[in-house]
Amino acid sequence: MATSxxxxxxxxxxxxxxxxxxxxxxxxxxxxxxxYSENLGESEPKESDPLLGTxxxxxxxxxxxxxGLVTMGGDIVVPMxxxxxxxxxxxxxxxxxxxxxxxxxxxxASGGEVLxxxxxxxxxxxxxAFFQNVGLLGSAFSFDTARAGGFxxxxxxxLGRSQSKLSSTGGGTPAAQLALGxxxxxxxxxxxxxxxxxxxxxxxxxxxNNPTASDxxxxxxxxxxxxxDDDAACNGSGRVRYVNxxxxxxxxxxxxxxxxxxxxxSANAKMLFAMPAVRxxxxxxxxxxxxxxxxxxxxxxxxxxSSEAMLTVTVTNQIASx
Numbered sequence: 478m479a480t481s482x483x484x485x486x487x488x489x490x491x492x493x494x495x496x497x498x499x500x501x502x503x504x505x506x507x508x509x510x511x512x513y514s515e516n517l518g519e520s521e522p523k524e525s526d527p528l529l530g531t532x533x534x535x536x537x538x539x540x541x542x543x544x545g546l547v548t549m550g551g552d553i554v555v556p557m558x559x560x561x562x563x564x565x566x567x568x569x570x571x572x573x574x575x576x577x578x579x580x581x582x583x584x585x586a587s588g589g590e591v592l593x594x595x596x597x598x599x600x601x602x603x604x605x606a607f608f609q610n611v612g613l614l615g616s617a618f619s620f621d622t623a624r625a626g627g628f629x630x631x632x633x634x635x636l637g638r639s640q641s642k643l644s645s646t647g648g649g650t651p652a653a654q655l656a657l658g659x660x661x662x663x664x665x666x667x668x669x670x671x672x673x674x675x676x677x678x679x680x681x682x683x684x685x686n687n688p689t690a691s692d693x694x695x696x697x698x699x700x701x702x703x704x705x706d707d708d709a710a711c712n713g714s715g716r717v718r719y720v721n722x723x724x725x726x727x728x729x730x731x732x733x734x735x736x737x738x739x740x741x742x743s744a745n746a747k748m749l750f751a752m753p754a755v756r757x758x759x760x761x762x763x764x765x766x767x768x769x770x771x772x773x774x775x776x777x778x779x780x781x782x783s784s785e786a787m788l789t790v791t792v793t794n795q796i797a798s799x
Contacts, residue, residue, distance in 0.1 A: 482603075486514070486603050490600040492648035495565070495593040499612045499702040500638060503596040510561050511657070513630055515599065517551035519611050519640040521698075533765035548696050549612070549637040553597075553768045557620060557629035559658035559746045559794045565633050566790055567799055568595060568615030569686060573792075580745040587684070587709050587788040588781065594702075597635075598648050607646050612638025614703050618688055622715075622738060623679025625662035629740070636688060638699050646658030658794060660740045660748065667715070668737040669727070677774065681739065682750065684788060711752060711779040711788045716772055724773060733780065749791040752779040 491512050531540060549671035555565060563573065563583055571589035576582050595613045600606070617634035622778035667674040686709050693701035717724055727734060733754035741747035758776040781787040 482515070488603045490598075490601075490644070491515075491597065492651055493595055493597045494648070495595050496612065499514070499594050501698070501759060502611050502647060504647075504649075506652065507596075507598065508648050509651040509654040510564055511558075511654070513554040513556070515551065515553040517547045517549075517553065517597070517599070517608075517613075517635060517637070519547060519763065521545060521547045525790045540680045547637055547639070547700070549610070549700075550635055552615070553633050553635065555633060556629050557631050557660040557740065557748070559660070559742065559748055559792055560655045561632065561657070562748070563792050563794075563796070563799045565615065565618070566792070567595060568613070568633070568635075569618050569684065570615075570790070573799060575798055579795055579797070581795065581797055582691070583792045583794070583796075583799065585790040585792075586786040587711065590705055592686070592705065596647075598643075598646065601647065602648060605644065606637055607643040607648075609641045609643055609647055610637055611633075611640070611704070612700075614686075614688055616688055618684045620682050621679065622665060622667070622682055624665070625710075627662050628659040629662050629665075636690075636703060638702075658746050659740065660742065664742070665738065665740045668735075668739070670734050674717070675723075676718035678716040678718060679681065680713055682713045684712070685710045687722065712777060714774065714776050716774050718729070718772055724757070724775060725762045726774060728759045728762065731756060731759070733782075736777070736779075745793060745795065747793045751789045751791070752787065753785040754782050754787075756780070 492507035494505060494507040496503045502549040523542035524545045526543040528540060549569055554721055566585045570585040570587060571592055573583035573585045577624045592614060597610045599608045601608055616636045618631060620629060620631040667677045687707040688703040689706055691704055695701045733756050736752045736755040738750040742784050755777045779787045
């Protein structure tokens with residue numbers, strides 16, 4: 478007897494499109510984009526309902542439960558790709574300001590109050606099972622800045638409304654997927670105060686939109702949407718090889734300094750994360766744990782200034798618009 482094909486990640490596909498409103502799935506032809514992994518889904522716990530006086534077999538066992546509140550969300554891991562990452566940056570920051578005539582510069586800025594809701598469809602059983610995630614909002618974005626083999630990856634955290642299983646795609650006829658422009662894990666640099674940071678060993682980068690669920694009554698069991706009433710935040714950590722006191726002096730001073738993270742494949746394919754005001758948190762510096770070299774860890778947090786957003790992400794590529 479021959480083997481039979483079973484669902485596996487290798488056969489999965491992702492399509493997406495922006496919605497007209499929070500609860501209505503997107504229509505038309507979706508966009509195709511690659512991903513590494515995802516765990517999006519709808520959760521509905523059961524709540525104990527100890528109703529008295531009902532029919533029962535004994536007086537000890539619990540009775541039937543009630544439905545809990547529906548929540549929807551999860552993470553998707555995507556490539557740090559100069560052509561594809563702007564799709565996700567649009568979710569997190571809103572529409573970019575684009576300039577140039579090829580190459581193009583797409584500038585995404587934090588602080589926007591109007592963000593899109595999106596439908597994302599995952600084909601999990603080829604041609605037979607399509608999981609449609611509705612009302613997705615970009616909640617957070619994180620990646621590791623350390624030098625590594627392979628390609629860089631980013632984790633996008635999403636919140637949403639609901640998930641349904643379809644027997645055929647709702648994504649229409651997508652156009653051909655954009656060419657890949659993945660950032661190698663071996664490249665990248667950090668600048669502090671406009672000067673390349675010496676002896677930087679990498680760390681973490683985190684951006685959070687901090688959306689709040691809207692619990693308005695809607696006539697069904699799902700959320701009414703999400704609001705952006707709380708402040709967005711951008712923070713992270715770093716590790717440096719200790720050769721002098723420069724980083725220690727910055728921590729002690731506590732003054733804001735400009736910081737940039739840049740990843741460049743070429744002059745026409747690169748990504749720049751710019752924060753005009755970052756404060757380093759004071760912490761134990763370069764502890765001695767043995768006869769070897771010393772390393773120092775630090776945490777940082779970004780803030781807006783009187784004239785600049787807390788974070789801008791500039792993507793340079795050959796794509797005219799998103």
